[in-house]
Amino acid sequence: MIIAIGPAVWAAKRATTSIPIVIAFSGDPVGNGIVANLARPGGNITGFSYMSTDLAAKRLELLTQMLAPNPRVGILYNPDEPATELEMQQTKAAALALRARLHPLATRQPSDLPLAFAEAVRERVDALIIFTHGFAVLNGHSIIDLAARSRMPTMYGWRDFVDDGGLISYDPNIELMVKRAASYVDRIAKGEKPGDLPVQQPAKFDLAINLKTMRSLGTTIPESVLIRADHVVE
Numbered sequence: 001m002i003i004a005i006g007p008a009v010w011a012a013k014r015a016t017t018s019i020p021i022v023i024a025f026s027g028d029p030v031g032n033g034i035v036a037n038l039a040r041p042g043g044n045i046t047g048f049s050y051m052s053t054d055l056a057a058k059r060l061e062l063l064t065q066m067l068a069p070n071p072r073v074g075i076l077y078n079p080d081e082p083a084t085e086l087e088m089q090q091t092k093a094a095a096l097a098l099r100a101r102l103h104p105l106a107t108r109q110p111s112d113l114p115l116a117f118a119e120a121v122r123e124r125v126d127a128l129i130i131f132t133h134g135f136a137v138l139n140g141h142s143i144i145d146l147a148a149r150s151r152m153p154t155m156y157g158w159r160d161f162v163d164d165g166g167l168i169s170y171d172p173n174i175e176l177m178v179k180r181a182a183s184y185v186d187r188i189a190k191g192e193k194p195g196d197l198p199v200q201q202p203a204k205f206d207l208a209i210n211l212k213t214m215r216s217l218g219t220t221i222p223e224s225v226l227i228r229a230d231h232v233v234e
Helices: 008-015 056-064 084-098 112-122 134-138 140-149 159-163 174-189 211-217
Strands: 002-005 021-026 045-049 072-077 101-106 127-130 154-156 168-172 205-210 231-233
Touching: 002 008, 002 174, 008 021, 008 045, 021 174, 045 174, 056 072, 056 084, 056 127, 056 154, 056 168, 072 084, 072 112, 084 101, 101 112, 112 140, 134 140, 140 154, 140 159, 140 211, 159 168, 159 205, 159 231, 168 174, 205 211, 211 231
Parallel strands: 002 021, 021 045, 072 101, 072 127, 127 154, 154 168, 205 231
Antiparallel strands: 168 205
16 A cells, blocks of 8 residues: 655656555645545545645735735746645646735746845735645755745745745644544545545644744734634744
């Protein structure tokens, strides 16, 4: 059996059509063609969806509540990652409804990050959203540091970024999802077929805010957002 996390799901899918694969979490397994549907995924893959595509609009909505009307929002992303295209589509659709202007900032290598932040400052971007896939996770500390030095309010897709100094995040409880994946491993080991087990989606989402970072950036987070926070770093 294979337990796959995030971008590793695509590598696992390419590697085998017979060995059972349990997704601990993945952005949009239906939209990205990993499984046929959530209820009956079929084949040798099942697991848990991280819903990164579905949450794109909510992240932009929360961020724009902190900004002046018609804000300019930068999108830091790696165009080579499979989850990027669908998340970008949803973010663009949300931007139209929220009257936000988007400024894409493509990054493929760690050396691209300082250039991207410099461009964001030069273009007077009001805030950033980080598409939190493999590239962002691997380069998380650099991104957080550059956001602080650029005095750039930044929304992340994982709470860990807020714990490490990022400003705000909105995400499912990833630790809980990984633990729940163990129940699918047990069921498959006892004879159930992965294709018959529904891909599950999280039922609860957490808003995390780092107040120390907020103060250092000189950013104001509205009370309407603060009172909704599930996790606050003082």
